[in-house]
Amino acid sequence: METSAAGWWILCPLLFLQQVTLSWAACPCPDPALCEPITHSQDFEVYVFYTRGQSWKRYDWSKITTVALFAPYDPELMCFAHSKGARLVLKGDVPINDIIDPRNRTAWVREKVNLAKRQFMDGINLDIEQPVTEGSPQYYALTALVQETTETFHREIPGSQVTFDVAWSPACVDLRCYNYSGIADLCDFLFVMSYDEQSQIWTECVAGANAPYNQTLRGYDEFVDLGIDPKKLVMGVPWYGYDYTCLNLSKDHTCSIPNKPFRGAPCSDAAGRKVAYGAIMKQVNGSSSGRLWDEAQKSPFYNYKDRKGNVHQVWYDDPQSIALKVAYVKKRGLRGVGMWNGDLLDYSSDPVAQQQTAAMWKALIL
Incomplete structure (x- = not known):
């Protein structure tokens, strides 16, 4: 159907109004303003990974x-x-060979x-x-991915945040020999997984400890020695521990x-199994040793000791x-600072658990 010039000027505002109405209708929030991206930055970042369930309501x-968001949207x-002024960001994972x-x-x-836009994310x-070998096609492809991701998100979602997860040290941990300084320069900041x-x-x-203190701190010295600004580093801490079955337990508690x-x-921590902090708190006081400190x-x-008489040691x-x-x-x-992950505490109505959970959140701020 053809429309005359005069008819177009009449129709145009109606189409615009309809488009705006559809846009508002697409927002799932009671207040459409909550679908606007978060644009401000905080002086101190507290970064939370959400993985499952409804425990986010009790963060x-x-x-x-x-x-x-490491769970369904x-x-x-x-x-x-958004009502709390906090960003919600996507998880991004892709086989590196696919993006060469x-x-x-x-x-x-x-x-x-496009997914972030549809879901009003930040x-x-x-x-x-x-694993990546330094100087390989994958090495350069990964750096290029960070650059393109950051440029595209910043351009199309003003105020958006692009971050990259790295191991506790840049020294090719787990064969991840990345362009750490280049990646840090290209994104908003690195989330350093100071655990495992x-x-x-x-x-x-x-x-041994999931995140030994001196080893953890040495990792940050190594990142900074590469020329990475400390303001580009967020420390990740574990809200879980490792349960190891001991082949032998010495008198000085060497397992x-x-x-x-x-x-x-x-050797590796694959010899143990991961245990949530909430579960650890239910077990430690009834253990054969009680809480010990290294x-x-x-x-x-x-x-x-388990039911079969096997001796275990739990570090957390x-x-x-x-x-x-x-x-x-x-x-x-x-x-x-941040943690993996926000859902590993006990958010039940038990008063002891509530105190333990509150103490873990408080420790992030001091």
């Missing part, structure tokens, strides 16, 4: 600046996060930014933990563990060990 939102969460071709890389970035967290630090055990095969090789190392690693641990982080690391974050001038 301490007075502290949160960003939530990374929940529009109610988006609306609530620039066309595939551009298509992947376009897909992610950026993306690139969680790509694949026993993924490669090069010394004797014994149980020998089975050899579980990983990416060239003879001063060298500045980490709590305990021993217990709690408010005491986390507060020590957060004090370093502030002294070193890092961008902030």
Whole structure:
């Protein structure tokens, strides 16, 4: 059907009004303003990974600046996060071999930014933990992906945030030999996963802290030595621990563990199993040793026997060990702190659990 020039000028405002109406209708929030992206930045970042369930409703939102969505999209969460001034960002993961071709890389970035727009989200967290050899095609493709992702998101979603997850040290941990300084320059900041630090055990095969204090801090010295601004680094802390079955437990609490090789190392934390902090708190006081403290690693641990009589040792982080690391974050001038993950605490109505959960959130701020 043809429309005359005069008819077009009459029709145009109607089409515009209809388009605006559809746009408002697409917003799932009771207040359409909550679908606007978060554009402001906080002086101190508190970064939370959300993985499952409804526990996000009981997070301490007075502290949160960003939530990374590692679970199915929940529009109610988006609306609530925005009402608290917190960003909600996508998870970004892609096989590196798939994005060596620039066309595939551009298509992947376009897909992610369109998804973020449809879901009224505020950026993306690139969680790509694949082995890469320095100077390889994958090495350059990964750097190019970060650059294109950051440029596209910043251009199309003003104020959006693009972050990249890295291991606790840039020293090719788990064979991840990335262009760390280049990636840090290209994105908003790095989320440093200062946990799973026993993924490669090069010394004797014994149980140890998930995030030993001195080893953790050494990793940040190594990042800064590469020329990375401390304000480009957010420290990730674990809200979980590792339960190891001991082949032998000595009188000084040294727990020998089975050899579980990983990416060239003879031993690894694969000899243990991950345990949520909420579950640890239910077990520690009834354990055979009760809570113990290792001063060298500045980490709590305990021993217990299972029903078959096997001796176990559990290493974890709690408010005491986390507060020590957060004090370093502030002294070193890092961008902030975060955790993997926000759903590992006990958010039940039990008063003891409530105190334990509140203490873990409080430790992030000091």
